[in-house]
Amino acid sequence: MDGTRRSDIKNGLTVRIVLKKDQRSGILTQGVVKDILTNSATHPHGIKVRLTDGNVGRVKEIVT
Numbered sequence: 199m200d201g202t203r204r205s206d207i208k209n210g211l212t213v214r215i216v217l218k219k220d221q222r223s224g225i226l227t228q229g230v231v232k233d234i235l236t237n238s239a240t241h242p243h244g245i246k247v248r249l250t251d252g253n254v255g256r257v258k259e260i261v262t
Contacts, residue, residue, distance in 0.1 A: 201244040201257025207234055215247060215255035227253055228261065 199206060201213060214226040229249030236245045244256030 199260040199262070201260060202240055202242060204234065204236060204239050204241075204245050206260060207231060207245050207247065207257060209234070212261040213247065213249075213257045214259040214261060215249065215253065216244070216258050217253060217255040220255075226258055227255065229253060 201207060209231050211231045212228065213231055214228045216224065217227055229251055231247050232250045233248040234245060235247060235254065244258055246254065246256050248254050
């Protein structure tokens, strides 16, 4: 599942995000959602979240 719909993402969910510094390389960082930062219902590049470790990025994959 991709991370373009806000309704799919909940606090405590494990996701893979792309950090701002990794956007060109596409390296993904895995972590647990602490805060959802995007207010709109959808975003074409992924919903922006803050992980429990403090990293902020856009969700590319939801780990099931």
